[in-house]
Structure formats: structure tokens, C-alpha cells
Amino acid sequence: MELALNQPAPLLKRLSWFDWLFSAIVAVGGLYTLSRFGEYMDIYEKGILLTAIPAISVFGWFWKPFRVLFIVVGAISLFSISQYQGNLARMEEAFFLKYLISSQAAIMWMCALFSLATLSYWAGLLSRSEFTLKTASILTWSAVTLGFIGLMVRWYESYLIGADVGHIPVSNLYEVFVLFCLITAMMYLYYEALYKTRQLGALVLLVITAAVGFILWYTFDRGAHEIQPLVPALKSWWMKLHVPANFIGYGSFSLSAMLGVGYLLADRGILASRLPKQEVIDDMMYKSIAIGFAFFTIATILGAMWAAEAWGGYWSWDPKETWALIVWLNYAAWLHIRLVKGLRGPMLAWWAVIGLFVTTFAFLGVNMFLSGLHSYGTL
Amino acid sequence: MNTPPHSFGKSVFELMSSMRFAISLLSILAIASIIGTVLKQAEPYNNYLIQLGPFWFEVYEKLGLYDVYQAAWFLLILAFLIVSVSVCITRNAPNFAREMKSFREHVTEQSLNAFKHKHEAATAHPPEALAASAQRYLEGQGYKVKNLPREGGVLLAAKAGSWNRLGYFLAHSSIVMILIGGLMDGNLIFKVQQILGYKIIETRDIPQSQVPAISRLTPSNPSFRGSVQIPEGSSADVAFLNVADGYLVQELPFTVGLKQFRIEHYTTGQPKSFESDLELFDHTGKKIREATIAVNHPLIHDGVAIYQASFADGGTRLTLRGWNLFSPSSEYFDVAGSVHQNTELTSAAGKYTIEFTDFRPFNIENMGGEVQPAGDTMSVLGGSPVSDKKHLRNVGPSFQYKLRDARGQALEFSNYMLPLELDGRWYLMSGVRGSPNDAFRYMRMPLDAGGDIDSFMRLRGVLLNAALRPEIAARFARQALPENAWNTEIEAKLKFSATQVLALFAEGGFQSLGKFIEDKVPAAEGEKAAGTYLRILELTAFEALQIANRQNGLPPPKVDDATGWLVRDTLNSMSDMFVYGAPVYLQLAQYDEVKASGLQLTRSPGKNVVYFGSLLLTLGVFFMLYVRERRVWLRIKPGHALLAMSSAKHTIDFEKEFLRHTQALDTLAK
Structure with missing residues (x-):
């Protein structure tokens, strides 16, 4: 009788052997890292590493496909690292490294796969082909896998350049653009499975493809993919927290904007029969902005705490800080209107779309047009 | 039906606590914030005056746009926001608390x-x-x-x-806390003192000790954010706060001494770390503490946080050789000076003041072209992420100075101590510019086989010496003509031409020669004449070099490529001399570096309030969105x-x- 009632079972009973295997792998990996490299870490970095073990475990339990992603990315990255044999020049000699899984090769594959996924989503949407849409999902997953491998290997490569050069690859505009693509894609894939609808991929992948276009231009025109040592201001454990948290925010705001586009298209009867119901899009949009807002809040607070340590004040009204505040105020207002007034419909969808422009300006425009303390990624 | 009239107070309460009012305030806050990101804040007022013109400068100043975030109207918006959110909380909190506890057990079947x-x-x-x-x-x-x-x-x-309601309460009270914390760290106290006339901003450029008490803040000031530059081996017991178009002197509760400032570099030349070894003393001179600070690693003492903010030269002592560029001799004179100080220069060329502005022990320059990725797989991938920075090189020390003439006009110079290799040959470089917005234009002086500019200076001296011209011309004519043409009219003509070319060149370099040709030679033959004159100039210069070597007791120059280039480069360099803008070139012979560390000193009692508010905000947001x-x-x-x-x-x-x-x-x- 209890089963028929759908009573939630206690958490630990719900976990499968694979969940436990996953957690064991995460814990062993984390603890091995700590024992092997602990002497090069400060207390905060050790803290981050130790907290990451349960955090990744629980996240894997919560979102099951992440377990597979984590293990595959880990295994292939380790294979790639083993191919280097501690020698950077192997990048241009070893077959796997040269064509597939050196950092730059993997990231270029990610770019190609995201572009293919976009085409497939559109083909599937227009031809109402479930099979094509499924292919598009698989392509997106592959792109995410290769992108993460690219970042992991890049992390290792930076240490091969010099022990003092090595750092987590979230330190310049090129690296965070890759991160942006990955986070946006992962959040989309989560909602795709949750709402059992693949049609919106066509819209969401557009913003990722735009980022891919930027990465390619940035690589070929500006050579921005070169690994640079950190400037002293960035040499801090805060970077490991502040930057990813920010990009969860940016990623989900972009995602919600594209969902807003979907909502408005459906509202005008364009693709309406192909896209999911408007209330589904609306719900996704709300959830995406909610998670984005929560992480953007955390990211901004972490940024303030870092600024207090690096620049001597938690708030300096630096253009980047100010624009982060504007983005925050924008979505705070969005959530107020939606939650308190209970407003729905095209107005909020428009607002989410416009939010993308505000976010993009905060993310890119500030670096391009305004000068300030935050000048780590210039164009 | 008459609705009972609302009292005024109640209407205000209603307005303040309405969400529409709060959202409007947020919008105004956002728009006001944008102004401060578009207009650069806290620049020197002169920059604004140049940028905006006198009328708009005044208007902008009245609106407080040069420091938007401390402007009275901006603070007023924040104050309104505090009130609005507080009122909103007081209005909703009792209701929400009741709701959290209540099971709404009085529902009737009918309502269900x-x-x-x-x-x-x-x-x-x-x-x-x-x-x-x-x-x-x-x-x-x-x-x-x-x-x-x-x-x-x-x-x-x-x-x-039910915690969703708690989330509302947490998130909104946290906003009030953060704003209050922020105001605690702002300069409200000073603003009030300024309005009441207790404090005045200092705008004069005078030594710190002469700043009167009315522009000084005592060590008990609860919050400040100031900066100070300390040279190695010195100390400071004040910090400077930049306010509007002036500054205030903040007295510190201790004295900070700088023992050493260090910069470490990566192998590629980019800076890796900035560190200062500090000593803190109390006001009796007793050492309290010793610590090393670095970027991201401040020192906190007595509620004051000390940050590594910048660095500069702290008065490096320079030993220089002054070369009088337009004197027909090759003698130099000695000059001594320190960065941030002035040296008077009285030379044959006139009276000048040298204002030494900076010294840099390293200069990392890009000395090569961009390397294109090769045409294989790597080029498809955009090339290796391992950057090829072999063309980045440290080209050694340089120093900068302004040379101000008797009329007060100044040009800015930047001279390298070590030679640079350009096109396979070595030169000493001296850059000059008229205003800080321009790029430096460089005069390059060729080195001789011994690695000095002495040969250049000697040849220059001889070429400028009018008394030697007949001899040079004679040597040149004899060299150029076959023996049977000696003592003929042709030789006399050639001597005349050579003297004329030398005289023209000594007057204004290639420009004078060019102008002469333009004026005197028919346009059709201009190019041919220029070629001839250039040839004459090079050959006479070679003869001049012979004389220069003889005068200095050196063996005659070899007839080879190196000598050829030395002569050509000397001529180019001399020609540049006429647009160099100064009659003197200062060559850095020796230096004794003194660095200075730029510290930021902050006391912010509101910080913990803000942090606690931030924690509540995070919890509140999660409760509101996820419960x-x-x-x-x-x-x-x-x-x-x-x-x-x-x-x-x-x-x-x-x-x-x-x-x-x-x-x-x-x-x-x-």
C-alpha cells in the first residue's frame, strides 16, 4: 500500500549501486589528489577540494546522467594526460593528442559538435522527427564531454608550461566562454530530460553557437587560446568559486532568454505546433531564472569578499561590479513581478529576452567599452 | 458611499510599502549606477573640464556626477530604499509570522x-x-x-x-543590513562635517606635514579608505583620501615602514607577484609588528587592513652623461639626479630644468613578428595553446624625464640604458613626445664596434664643425677624382659642392638638403640631384670619420660594411636630432634603484554587517525560490x-x- 502512495523513500534507500560506485570514485579521486598534491595547496584550496567531494557526489545522485559524464570525462582526461608523458611537445606527435584530446583539439571538437547539434535540433524541430532530435541531444552531450575534457587537459597543460604558470582554466575570456557553453548546455540538457521535450534545443543551442562563433574568432583572429600565466590579482583560491558561480548565472540567464524567445514565437503562432506548450516554456523560464539568480547572488557576494581581499574594499563601484548589480536588480525585479504579482505571459518573456542584452553587456560589453579594475579579458 | 479619508501619514506608509514604489526605486538605482560606469569616476577635475567644456563641467559638477556613488541624491535613493524595504517588512512581518504558525484550521466545508x-x-x-x-x-x-x-x-x-515566508523576511532584512553596512563604510560622517564647515578638502600641492588640521582626519575616524606611497627605507603615518578635486590627510593609529618591495617575474616576463616587507611602529617608535603583504594577502592590524595596491619608483639615483647634441665637440658632461626630483641644467644650449619622472629596471618588449601557425593540423585547431613568446625580451632599464626650458615648455623623454638590436644592428634609443597622449618617437644612435656611441658622437662633432669642412671637402675631392683632375676647376667645384652639402646638412639634416634641392634645382632633375647630394654626403661623412679617428688618436676606420652602416646611421640619427626637440641627450651610465610600494589602508566597520547580510540574503533567496x-x-x-x-x-x-x-x-x- 505504501508503494501505491508514492511515498518518498529515505534518501539512502533510493541510491543504486552505481550511485555508490560514483561516490566512491569521486572520493578516491579527491583524496588521492589531496595526498599527492596537498603540499602545494593552501588551506582554502584543500577546503574547496574536500567540499567538492560530497558536493559532486550529491549532485550526481540528484542528476543521474552527471555520474556518467563525470566518469567519462575523468577517464578520457586521464588517458590524455598519460599520453603527454610529461612532455608538451607530444601534443603535436601523439595521435590522440594531435587529433582528438589535447585541450585545443577537444575544444575545437566541442565547437564542431555544438554546431552540428544546433543543425540537428532545427532539422528535428522542422521535420518533427523524434529520432533527429534524439541525435541532437546525443551530439550536445558529446560536445559537453569534449569541452570538459578540453578544460581538464588545458589545466594539466598549463602546469606543463611551468609549475608557477599552472592554474584552473577559468582565468580569461577564452576559457570562460568554453565554460559558458558547457554550463548553458548542461542546464538545458537537465531541463530537456525533466520536461521530456527536446524541441527547445533548437533555440537554446543558438546562443551556444553564438558563443562558439566567438570562441573560433577569438582563437583564429586573436590567438586568445594561448595559456597565459595569472596576473597577481587573480592568484587566489577565490577564483575557483567566484568565476564558475558567475557562469552558472550567466548560463541560466541566457537559457531563460532563449526560452523567452520560444514563448514569444509560440505566442505569435510561429512554430507553435512544434514547440512545447507555453506554460511548460514559462515554467522552464522561471526555474532557469530562479537558479541563475540564486547563483548570481552567491557569485556577486563571493566577488565582493574577494574584492575586499584583493582591492581593499568589498564594493568599489567598479564598472563590472556596478553592472553585476544592475543584472541582479533586473532579475530581482523580474522575480518580484512574477512571484508577488503572479504575472505571467509575453511581458515576462520579453523581459527575459531583454535580460540577455543586459547580461551580455555586463559580461562582454564592460570589458569592451568601459575600463576598470576587472580588466582580465580584453578584446 | 463615502470611503473614509486616509490620513496623510497612512498614505505615505502605503506608498512606501508598496512594491511598485520599491521596484521604481530599484530602477532609478540601476539607471543612476549606469552613469557612473559610463563617465569615469574620480578623475582629476581638469580632465573633465577638457572633456566637457566649461558649461557642462559646471552642470555635471553640480549634479555630483564625478562621484555619483557618494552624491547626496544617490545616497538619498539608498536611504529611501532602506525605508521602503523596512516599511515593507514591518507591514508584512506580523502577518507572515502568523501565517507561518497557522494551520488555517477555521476553514469551513463550504469554503473548501x-x-x-x-x-x-x-x-x-x-x-x-x-x-x-x-x-x-x-x-x-x-x-x-x-x-x-x-x-x-x-x-x-x-x-x-513555511520557511518560504522566513525566506521573504531574511532576504528583505538582509537588503537593509547590507545597505546600512555600506553606509557605515561610506563617507557620510565627513559629508556632514563638510556641510557644517568642520572639514575642508585640501586642493594645494603641499607637503603632508603642512596640511592644516581642518583637512586632517584623526586616527579615531571610524571608516576610511586611503592610499599612500612609501619608498624603501622610509615610513608613513598618514594616508591620503581622494575627495572630489582634492584630498584629505588621514592620520593612522600607527606608522608603516617599508623595508623592501619586490616584484617577481614569470620566465615570460609578466609580473608574478608584488610583495612588500612592512614594519609597523607605534607612535613612540616602538616596533609592534613585522609582516610581508602581497596582492590578495593583506595585513590587518588594529582594525586597519593594509593592501598591496601599486608600486612606483621611490627616488632612484641616476648617474648620467649629458651630450650636447649641437656642439661641434664630442665631450660629455656629468649629470646626477633622482627620480621625482629636478636638476638644473646650464649648458651652452641654454638653461633647462630636468624633471626626472620615472625609472624602470625592466622593459619587456615584443621584439619579433607574430608567428603564424604552420599549415598542418595545428593550424586547423588555431595552433598550440602553448604560446611562443620567444620574441618577448627584457630590453633593460629605462628612465623618463621632462626637459623644461626657460619659458616653461617641456618635452617628455624616455631613454633606454642598453642598446637594442634593430635590423641586425645595435642602437641606443631615446624617445620623445609632446604630450602624455602621444606615443614616443625614437631617435636611434648607432653603436660602434666597441659597443659605444662614442664614434657616433665624434663623427657628429666633426660634421658639425664648420672649421673642419674645407679639410673634409679637400680629402673627399682628392678621393673622388683621378690624379690628373687634381688642382683643376673640377676639383674646386667638387670641393664647393661638398662644403655646401656639409653646411646644409649641419643646418637641418636631410630636410635642409631637400629644401635646397626643391628651391634651386629644376623639378625634372630633382631626383637625380638628390641622389648625387646623398652620395656626396656619405662620402664626405666617411672622410669626416677619418678625421675624427685621427683627432682621437685612433686607427683609421676600416673600409667595410660596418663602417658604411655607422656612417649612414649617423647621418640618419643626426637628421633626427633636428626634430628631437632638445639640444641635450642624457645617457644613463649608472643607477641605484629605490622602489616605492603603493599601499591602500582601509578601515571598514560595516564589512561584517554586509557579510552577515549577504549570508542572510543567500539563505533568504534559497528559501524563497526553493521552498x-x-x-x-x-x-x-x-x-x-x-x-x-x-x-x-x-x-x-x-x-x-x-x-x-x-x-x-x-x-x-x-
């Missing part, structure tokens, strides 16, 4: 029937038994349940997610059960949950 989300089921179980199993079910779903006897049966009142408040009622009478559900937010999740509860009721009721 009016719910949009309701479900009825027939049951054979006695009401108490069904109530017990339903209560177990709801508790399993995370609800708090109250079992209430009602007429002819039972009412179950259940609620879940859903729901209520369920189950009215059970013999043979019949009525389920009703409500929530403030009717999301898809809510619909799903309602469906789950109805199915559960059907199962339990069976």
Missing part, C-alpha cells in the same frame, strides 16, 4: 468546496481510521498535520514549506472525504503534487 484544487472520494473506512492513514501519508510527504475533530467527522489541516509553501485540508465525514489544496504559486510542480495527493486519497479511501 470553493477551492479550485479539490477532490472528493467516497470511503468505507470510519473517519478516524482514514484520518490516521492520511495523516501518516501527509507526514511522509513532508507536511505538518493537525488533526481536528469536527462535526460528524475529522478535519486534517496540513502545511509544508514552496503548500496547504492541504482533508475533511472526512462518514462515507465521504474532501481534499483541498492551496499554494501562493500555481506552478506545474504544484499541479503534479495535487494529482499525487488525489491519487493517494483514492487509494486510502478504498
Whole structure:
């Protein structure tokens, strides 16, 4: 009788052997890292590493496909690292490294796969082909896998350049653009499975493809993919927290904007029969902005705490800080209107779309047009 | 029907606590913030004056746009926001607290029937038994349940997610806390003192010790953010706060001494770390503390945080050779000076003041072209992420100075100590510019085989010496003509031409020669004449070099490529001399570096308030967004059960949950 009632079972009973295997792998990996490299870490970095073990475990339990992603990315990255044999020049000699899984090769594959996924989503949407849409999902997953491998290997490569050069690859505009693509894609894939609808991929992948276009231009025109040592201001454990948290925010705001586009298209009867119901899009949009807002809040607070340590004040009204505040105020207002007034419909969808422009300006425009303390990624 | 008139106070309360008002304030705040990101803040007022012109400069100043975030109207918006949010909390908090506790047990069957989300089921179980199993079910779903006897049966009142309301309370009070913390760290106290006339901003450029008390802040000032530059081996007991178009002197509760400042570099030349070894003394001179600070690693003492903010030259002592560029001799004179100080220069060329502005021990320059990725796989991938920075090189020390003439006009110079290799040959470089917005234009002086500019200077001296011209011309003519043409008219003509070319060149370099040709030679033959003159100039210069070597007791120059280039480069360099803008070139012979560290000193009592507010904000946001408040009622009478559900937010999740509860009721009721 209890089963028929759908009573939630206690958490630990719900976990499968694979969940436990996953957690064991995460814990062993984390603890091995700590024992092997602990002497090069400060207390905060050790803290981050130790907290990451349960955090990744629980996240894997919560979102099951992440377990597979984590293990595959880990295994292939380790294979790639083993191919280097501690020698950077192997990048241009070893077959796997040269064509597939050196950092730059993997990231270029990610770019190609995201572009293919976009085409497939559109083909599937227009031809109402479930099979094509499924292919598009698989392509997106592959792109995410290769992108993460690219970042992991890049992390290792930076240490091969010099022990003092090595750092987590979230330190310049090129690296965070890759991160942006990955986070946006992962959040989309989560909602795709949750709402059992693949049609919106066509819209969401557009913003990722735009980022891919930027990465390619940035690589070929500006050579921005070169690994640079950190400037002293960035040499801090805060970077490991502040930057990813920010990009969860940016990623989900972009995602919600594209969902807003979907909502408005459906509202005008364009693709309406192909896209999911408007209330589904609306719900996704709300959830995406909610998670984005929560992480953007955390990211901004972490940024303030870092600024207090690096620049001597938690708030300096630096253009980047100010624009982060504007983005925050924008979505705070969005959530107020939606939650308190209970407003729905095209107005909020428009607002989410416009939010993308505000976010993009905060993310890119500030670096391009305004000068300030935050000048780590210039164009 | 008359509505009772609202009192004024009540209307204000209503307005302040309305969400529309709060959202409007947020919008104004956002727009006002944008101004400060577009217009660069806290620049020297002169920059604004140049940028805006006198009229708009005045208007902008009145509006406080040069420091928007401290402007009275901006602070007023923040104050309004504090009031608005506080009023909103006081208005809603009691209600919300009641709601959190309440099970809403007074609902009637009739009102339950009016719910949009309701479900009825027939049951054979006695009401108490069904109530017990339903209560177990709801508790399993995370609800708090109250079992209430009602007429002819039972009412179950259940609620879940009450913390959502707590989230509202936390998030909104945290905003008030953060704003108050921020205002505590702002300069409100000073603003009030300024308005009342107790404090005045200092705008004069005078030594710190002469700044009067009215522009000084005592060590007890609760919050400040100032900066100070300390040379190695010195100390400071004040910091400077930049305010509007002037500054204030903040006295510190201790004295900071700088023992050493260090920069470490990566192998590629980029800076890796900036560190200062500090000593703190109390005002009796007793050492209290010793510490090393670095970027991201401040020192906190007595509530004052000391940050590594910048670095500069702290008065490096320079030993220089002064070359009088237009004197026909090759003698130099000695000059000594220190960075940030002036040296008077009285030379044949006139009276000048040298203002030494900076010294840099390293200069990392890009000395090569961009390397294109090769045409293989790597080029498809955009090339290796391992950058090829072999063309980045440290080209050694340089120093900068302004040379101000008697009329007060100044040009800025930047001279390298070591030679640079350009096109396979070595030169000493001296850059000059008229204003800080221009790029430096470089004069390059060729080195001789010994690696010095002495040969250049000697040749220059001889070429400028009018007395030597007949001899040079004679040597040149003899060299150029076959023996049978010696002592003929041709030789006389050639000598005349050579003297003329030398004289023209000594007057203004290639420009004078060019102008002469333009004026005197028909346009059709201009190019040919220029070629001839250039040839004559090079050959006479070679003869001049012979003389220069002889005068200095050196062997005659070899006839080879190196000598050829030395002569050509000397001529080019001399020609540049005429547009160099100064009659003197200062060559750096020796230096004794003194660095200075730029520290930022902050006391911010509001910091912890802001941090605590931030923590509450995070919790509040999560509660508000991720805890859903729901209520369920189950009215059970013999043979019949009525389920009703409500929530403030009717999301898809809510619909799903309602469906789950109805199915559960059907199962339990069976």
C-alpha cells in the first residue's frame, strides 16, 4: 500500500549501486589528489577540494546522467594526460593528442559538435522527427564531454608550461566562454530530460553557437587560446568559486532568454505546433531564472569578499561590479513581478529576452567599452 | 458611499510599502549606477573640464556626477530604499509570522468546496481510521498535520514549506543590513562635517606635514579608505583620501615602514607577484609588528587592513652623461639626479630644468613578428595553446624625464640604458613626445664596434664643425677624382659642392638638403640631384670619420660594411636630432634603484554587517525560490472525504503534487 502512495523513500534507500560506485570514485579521486598534491595547496584550496567531494557526489545522485559524464570525462582526461608523458611537445606527435584530446583539439571538437547539434535540433524541430532530435541531444552531450575534457587537459597543460604558470582554466575570456557553453548546455540538457521535450534545443543551442562563433574568432583572429600565466590579482583560491558561480548565472540567464524567445514565437503562432506548450516554456523560464539568480547572488557576494581581499574594499563601484548589480536588480525585479504579482505571459518573456542584452553587456560589453579594475579579458 | 479619508501619514506608509514604489526605486538605482560606469569616476577635475567644456563641467559638477556613488541624491535613493524595504517588512512581518504558525484550521466545508484544487472520494473506512492513514501519508510527504475533530467527522489541516515566508523576511532584512553596512563604510560622517564647515578638502600641492588640521582626519575616524606611497627605507603615518578635486590627510593609529618591495617575474616576463616587507611602529617608535603583504594577502592590524595596491619608483639615483647634441665637440658632461626630483641644467644650449619622472629596471618588449601557425593540423585547431613568446625580451632599464626650458615648455623623454638590436644592428634609443597622449618617437644612435656611441658622437662633432669642412671637402675631392683632375676647376667645384652639402646638412639634416634641392634645382632633375647630394654626403661623412679617428688618436676606420652602416646611421640619427626637440641627450651610465610600494589602508566597520547580510540574503533567496509553501485540508465525514489544496504559486510542480495527493486519497479511501 505504501508503494501505491508514492511515498518518498529515505534518501539512502533510493541510491543504486552505481550511485555508490560514483561516490566512491569521486572520493578516491579527491583524496588521492589531496595526498599527492596537498603540499602545494593552501588551506582554502584543500577546503574547496574536500567540499567538492560530497558536493559532486550529491549532485550526481540528484542528476543521474552527471555520474556518467563525470566518469567519462575523468577517464578520457586521464588517458590524455598519460599520453603527454610529461612532455608538451607530444601534443603535436601523439595521435590522440594531435587529433582528438589535447585541450585545443577537444575544444575545437566541442565547437564542431555544438554546431552540428544546433543543425540537428532545427532539422528535428522542422521535420518533427523524434529520432533527429534524439541525435541532437546525443551530439550536445558529446560536445559537453569534449569541452570538459578540453578544460581538464588545458589545466594539466598549463602546469606543463611551468609549475608557477599552472592554474584552473577559468582565468580569461577564452576559457570562460568554453565554460559558458558547457554550463548553458548542461542546464538545458537537465531541463530537456525533466520536461521530456527536446524541441527547445533548437533555440537554446543558438546562443551556444553564438558563443562558439566567438570562441573560433577569438582563437583564429586573436590567438586568445594561448595559456597565459595569472596576473597577481587573480592568484587566489577565490577564483575557483567566484568565476564558475558567475557562469552558472550567466548560463541560466541566457537559457531563460532563449526560452523567452520560444514563448514569444509560440505566442505569435510561429512554430507553435512544434514547440512545447507555453506554460511548460514559462515554467522552464522561471526555474532557469530562479537558479541563475540564486547563483548570481552567491557569485556577486563571493566577488565582493574577494574584492575586499584583493582591492581593499568589498564594493568599489567598479564598472563590472556596478553592472553585476544592475543584472541582479533586473532579475530581482523580474522575480518580484512574477512571484508577488503572479504575472505571467509575453511581458515576462520579453523581459527575459531583454535580460540577455543586459547580461551580455555586463559580461562582454564592460570589458569592451568601459575600463576598470576587472580588466582580465580584453578584446 | 463615502470611503473614509486616509490620513496623510497612512498614505505615505502605503506608498512606501508598496512594491511598485520599491521596484521604481530599484530602477532609478540601476539607471543612476549606469552613469557612473559610463563617465569615469574620480578623475582629476581638469580632465573633465577638457572633456566637457566649461558649461557642462559646471552642470555635471553640480549634479555630483564625478562621484555619483557618494552624491547626496544617490545616497538619498539608498536611504529611501532602506525605508521602503523596512516599511515593507514591518507591514508584512506580523502577518507572515502568523501565517507561518497557522494551520488555517477555521476553514469551513463550504469554503473548501470553493477551492479550485479539490477532490472528493467516497470511503468505507470510519473517519478516524482514514484520518490516521492520511495523516501518516501527509507526514511522509513532508507536511505538518493537525488533526481536528469536527462535526460528524475529522478535519486534517496540513502545511509544508513555511520557511518560504522566513525566506521573504531574511532576504528583505538582509537588503537593509547590507545597505546600512555600506553606509557605515561610506563617507557620510565627513559629508556632514563638510556641510557644517568642520572639514575642508585640501586642493594645494603641499607637503603632508603642512596640511592644516581642518583637512586632517584623526586616527579615531571610524571608516576610511586611503592610499599612500612609501619608498624603501622610509615610513608613513598618514594616508591620503581622494575627495572630489582634492584630498584629505588621514592620520593612522600607527606608522608603516617599508623595508623592501619586490616584484617577481614569470620566465615570460609578466609580473608574478608584488610583495612588500612592512614594519609597523607605534607612535613612540616602538616596533609592534613585522609582516610581508602581497596582492590578495593583506595585513590587518588594529582594525586597519593594509593592501598591496601599486608600486612606483621611490627616488632612484641616476648617474648620467649629458651630450650636447649641437656642439661641434664630442665631450660629455656629468649629470646626477633622482627620480621625482629636478636638476638644473646650464649648458651652452641654454638653461633647462630636468624633471626626472620615472625609472624602470625592466622593459619587456615584443621584439619579433607574430608567428603564424604552420599549415598542418595545428593550424586547423588555431595552433598550440602553448604560446611562443620567444620574441618577448627584457630590453633593460629605462628612465623618463621632462626637459623644461626657460619659458616653461617641456618635452617628455624616455631613454633606454642598453642598446637594442634593430635590423641586425645595435642602437641606443631615446624617445620623445609632446604630450602624455602621444606615443614616443625614437631617435636611434648607432653603436660602434666597441659597443659605444662614442664614434657616433665624434663623427657628429666633426660634421658639425664648420672649421673642419674645407679639410673634409679637400680629402673627399682628392678621393673622388683621378690624379690628373687634381688642382683643376673640377676639383674646386667638387670641393664647393661638398662644403655646401656639409653646411646644409649641419643646418637641418636631410630636410635642409631637400629644401635646397626643391628651391634651386629644376623639378625634372630633382631626383637625380638628390641622389648625387646623398652620395656626396656619405662620402664626405666617411672622410669626416677619418678625421675624427685621427683627432682621437685612433686607427683609421676600416673600409667595410660596418663602417658604411655607422656612417649612414649617423647621418640618419643626426637628421633626427633636428626634430628631437632638445639640444641635450642624457645617457644613463649608472643607477641605484629605490622602489616605492603603493599601499591602500582601509578601515571598514560595516564589512561584517554586509557579510552577515549577504549570508542572510543567500539563505533568504534559497528559501524563497526553493521552498514552496503548500496547504492541504482533508475533511472526512462518514462515507465521504474532501481534499483541498492551496499554494501562493500555481506552478506545474504544484499541479503534479495535487494529482499525487488525489491519487493517494483514492487509494486510502478504498
